[in-house]
Amino acid sequence: MVRSRFLARLECLREQFDAAGQDGLLISDPANVRYLTGFSGSFCRLVIGPVGVFLVTDRRYAESAPEEPPVYDLVVASGARYIEAEREAILLSGSRRLGFEPGAISWWELRALEACLSRRSRLLAAGGQVEELRRIKDDLEIAAIRSAVAATEMALTHVLAVAEPGVAERELAAILAADLRRHSDGPPAFEPLVSSGPRTAILHARPSARRMEAGDLLLVDAGATASGLAADMCRTIVVGDPQDGLQARAFAAVREALDAAIAAARPGDPASQVEDAARRVLESHGYPLRHDVGHGVGLDVHESPRLAQDSTEVLAPGMVLAIEPGLYVAGWGGVRLEELVLVTAQGACRLTHLPVSLNVAAG
Numbered sequence: 001m002v003r004s005r006f007l008a009r010l011e012c013l014r015e016q017f018d019a020a021g022q023d024g025l026l027i028s029d030p031a032n033v034r035y036l037t038g039f040s041g042s043f044c045r046l047v048i049g050p051v052g053v054f055l056v057t058d059r060r061y062a063e064s065a066p067e068e069p070p071v072y073d074l075v076v077a078s079g080a081r082y083i084e085a086e087r088e089a090i091l092l093s094g095s096r097r098l099g100f101e102p103g104a105i106s107w108w109e110l111r112a113l114e115a116c117l118s119r120r121s122r123l124l125a126a127g128g129q130v131e132e133l134r135r136i137k138d139d140l141e142i143a144a145i146r147s148a149v150a151a152t153e154m155a156l157t158h159v160l161a162v163a164e165p166g167v168a169e170r171e172l173a174a175i176l177a178a179d180l181r182r183h184s185d186g187p188p189a190f191e192p193l194v195s196s197g198p199r200t201a202i203l204h205a206r207p208s209a210r211r212m213e214a215g216d217l218l219l220v221d222a223g224a225t226a227s228g229l230a231a232d233m234c235r236t237i238v239v240g241d242p243q244d245g246l247q248a249r250a251f252a253a254v255r256e257a258l259d260a261a262i263a264a265a266r267p268g269d270p271a272s273q274v275e276d277a278a279r280r281v282l283e284s285h286g287y288p289l290r291h292d293v294g295h296g297v298g299l300d301v302h303e304s305p306r307l308a309q310d311s312t313e314v315l316a317p318g319m320v321l322a323i324e325p326g327l328y329v330a331g332w333g334g335v336r337l338e339e340l341v342l343v344t345a346q347g348a349c350r351l352t353h354l355p356v357s358l359n360v361a362a363g
């Protein structure tokens, strides 16, 4: 069952080769290798050619027997001599016009391959082919993302409940990271972001030693993984009772922008329209939108499509999107809310269940 899924993906990929003038593809991006084969080791190169599919890895992974016969033949690299193993895999694959991923291969590795292949095989830049396939999720991927969301929500529920005056951002981040691991089968999708008080205005704030005070805003952005697929969610709450009316007004503006952006994520429409919807709402409340309003989520926590004003992509059923409007006022603080949605034929449907509320007790 799983094997047939990988074979089908490889077939879809091969269908792109002719039009691009290739007869093969060298894949260096580990998430792309995992998508096509299920292999999740940290060192891998995949060569797809007319004769076969070959995975280059090192001895650490040579022993681990997969549950089903793999969709590739293994070429094991010894020590640092993996260029030789890659060359062998390329020759075995029979490819003479081999695409490579410009964004995922080092200049050094490309030059070394060109030198050792000489005139046997030509290397051609061919980025984005696997990413194009990965944009649309199948049922198994959507089920895994739902599991990652469930784990994230358990972790967020716990952390928001224990967020009290006197607790440091770092302490909360440590609890969050442990919970994300405990509730799922893989590492967190990214290092959780926890910021409080005026630090919530910092877009990508690393957790600090700052201890929360009553009435502080608290922003928590985190995601678990399940079977390699990520979740990505953000909540902003107030610790204790709200300090001023501005907190409630800012929160209401971001929640309205979130709802408008989700409603705008319709199949067949441009991805940029999701950002337009959020921007219009925030601007009507007097706030600018300072970052992209969202992104695709899958094996990578940020992947295609980008939900931004300059995005040229079109939404389609099967895309999983993180939508995350926010507003940030230096010296005062910020509010960001992030939900995961699945684009369906009928429109976007939320994969998340955690209440969107400024006050946890009122949740």
Ligand code: ZN
Pocket (backbone or CB within 6 Å): 221, 222, 232, 233, 234, 324, 338
């Ligand atoms: Zn996030």
Ligand code: ZN
Pocket (backbone or CB within 6 Å): 232, 295, 322, 324, 338
């Ligand atoms: Zn995100």
